[in-house]
Amino acid sequence: MIVDIQTHVWAVPRQLGDAIGRVLCADDREPWERIDAGIAAHQRAMVPARYAIVHGLVSDHGQAAVTHRHVADAVAHDPERLLGFGGIDPQAPGLDESLDEAIELGMVGVTVSPAGLAMHPCHSQAMHLYDRCQQLKLPVFFHGGALFGDRAVMAFTRPEHFDEIARSFPDLRLIIAQLGRPWIEPTLDLLKTHQHLYADTSGLVNQPWPLYNALVQAHHYGVTDKLLFASGFPLCVPQEAIMNIYGINRFTQGTHLPTVPRQQLRGIVERDALSCLGIEVDADDEPDNGQSQEALVKVVKESNT
Numbered sequence: 691m692i693v694d695i696q697t698h699v700w701a702v703p704r705q706l707g708d709a710i711g712r713v714l715c716a717d718d719r720e721p722w723e724r725i726d727a728g729i730a731a732h733q734r735a736m737v738p739a740r741y742a743i744v745h746g747l748v749s750d751h752g753q754a755a756v757t758h759r760h761v762a763d764a765v766a767h768d769p770e771r772l773l774g775f776g777g778i779d780p781q782a783p784g785l786d787e788s789l790d791e792a793i794e795l796g797m798v799g800v801t802v803s804p805a806g807l808a809m810h811p812c813h814s815q816a817m818h819l820y821d822r823c824q825q826l827k828l829p830v831f832f833h834g835g836a837l838f839g840d841r842a843v844m845a846f847t848r849p850e851h852f853d854e855i856a857r858s859f860p861d862l863r864l865i866i867a868q869l870g871r872p873w874i875e876p877t878l879d880l881l882k883t884h885q886h887l888y889a890d891t892s893g894l895v896n897q898p899w900p901l902y903n904a905l906v907q908a909h910h911y912g913v914t915d916k917l918l919f920a921s922g923f924p925l926c927v928p929q930e931a932i933m934n935i936y937g938i939n940r941f942t943q944g945t946h947l948p949t950v951p952r953q954q955l956r957g958i959v960e961r962d963a964l965s966c967l968g969i970e971v972d973a974d975d976e977p978d979n980g981q982s983q984e985a986l987v988k989v990v991k992e993s994n995t
Contacts, residue, residue, distance in 0.1 A: 693963040694742040694928050696831070696867060696892045696920035697735075699764040700727045700756055707753030709839030727924040729767050735927040736771070741964060741971070742923075745801045745831065746777030748788075752806040752838040758788070762795040773969065775799040775831055779807055780815040789822060798969050799828050804846035805835030811851040820859050829863035829967040834871065836893060836925075849876040856884040863967045865918065868893030874904050881908075881916040888966060891958065892922030895931035902938040905950050905958075914954040918963040932959055 703710060703725070736742045746761040747754040754777070761774040776792030778785070778800050792800065800823055804811040811832070823830050832852065835842025849870050856864055869889045870877025880887055894901040908914045921931040935958060939949045964971060 691741075691962050692739045692919065692928070692932075692960055694736065694739040694921050694923070695865065695918050695963050695967075696890055697732065697742050697744055697923040698727055698747070698756070698837075699729060699732050699744055700760070703727075705754065705756050705760070706747060706837050707749070707839070707841060709752070709841040710837050725924045729764060732764070732923060733768060735921075735923050735929075736768075738928045738932060739771070741771055741773060743773050743775055743799070745775045745833070746792075746797075747801065747803060747806070747833065747837065748777040748779045748782070749803060749806045749838070750779055750782055751808040752803070752841045754803075754806060754838065758792045758795050758797060761797065765796065773798050773964075775801045775829075777801045777803075778819060779809075780813060780819045781807060781809055785815055785819060786822070789819065793826070793828075797828075799831060799967065801831045801833055803833035803835065803838065803842075804851070805842040805844055806833065806838035808841075808843045808846070810846055812854050817855075817858065820855060820862055824859045824862040827968055829865060829969070831865045832867060834867045834893065836868070847873070849873050849880055852877075852887070853880055853883070856880065856887050860884075860886070862886060864888065865890055865967070867920070868922075869904050869908075869917070871900075871904075875907060878908055878911040878913055881913040882911055888916050888918050888963075890918045890920035891931065891935070892920040892926070895921060895934050896926035898934050898938060899941070901934055902941050905935075905938055905955070906948050909950045909954060910948075914950070914958060915961075917958045918961060918966065919959050935959055 744761050744764045747756045758776045765772040765774045774797045776797035778788050835844055863886045866889045871893055877889055894904055921928045935955050942949050
């Protein structure tokens with residue numbers, strides 16, 4: 691099983707705010723270089739995955755407005771394979787109503803970006819949200835600041851903040867995006883400390899050398915079982931991400947550099963992330979994964995060449 695736990699769909703980059711919109715729509719980009727995050731592009735990219743999670747992003751500070759309705763509409767195009775996480779701004783009015791709407795629209799988790807919100811992760815309103823999510827058994831995904839450009843406040847992504855949250859809500863499933871980058875090693879410490887804390891591979895899977903270093907560190911910390919596969923679409927696609935994960939040991943050929951056991955790499959790619967996050971899928975709705983398995987075999991073979 692391959693579960694891509696972080697993907698995004700938007701109609702126009704401006705849905706993420708002016709800061710990132712300026713980057714993604716830069717005048718010096720050729721038309722074929724511009725990122726396509728539309729429904730059709732998402733469906734093509736997700737062929738290797740059995741399931742994929744589509745995230746909302748909402749931030750008054752970051753001017754992002756990928757709402758619950760946007761996510762629900764994207765999921766509706768392939769409801770047997772796509773699941774939604776609702777983007778919530780805990781500082782905005784109507785926090786409880788927003789969470790209730792997300793649940794009514796079928797969201798199976800919540801996405802918060804402290805950096806994009808310019809919000810301390812332990813803000814009182816955020817802690818209220820985590821409390822409700824723990825009661826409702828909804829996992830919380832902490833998005834990094836990359837999609838908010840210069841509007842992001844990076845101090846609010848520091849790992850010690852998530853340590854306090856994990857201690858306050860020990861039964862709440864938490865996921866830190868991009869393995870906590872740039873604070874990867876402290877994040878690995880947190881993964882080792884907290885049972886229900888996970889990290890994803892987004893932001894690294896399209897950069898093979900940083901990916902290699904991060905996975906070697908995770909292997910040495912003994913926490914590769916806490917890493918969940920994520921492409922971060924549209925900034926990377928699952929096929930490229932899988933090839934880069936399986937291919938990282940090529941850096942060690944002819945050297946004394948450490949390697950990561952292939953079984954651990956396979957575990958990252960094929961981990962049942964939904965079970966890790968306590969997300970139940972109706973067995974009757976499980977898609978036929980023949981196409982995704984065929985695509986995976988092809989990707990693995992290509993990564994070995």
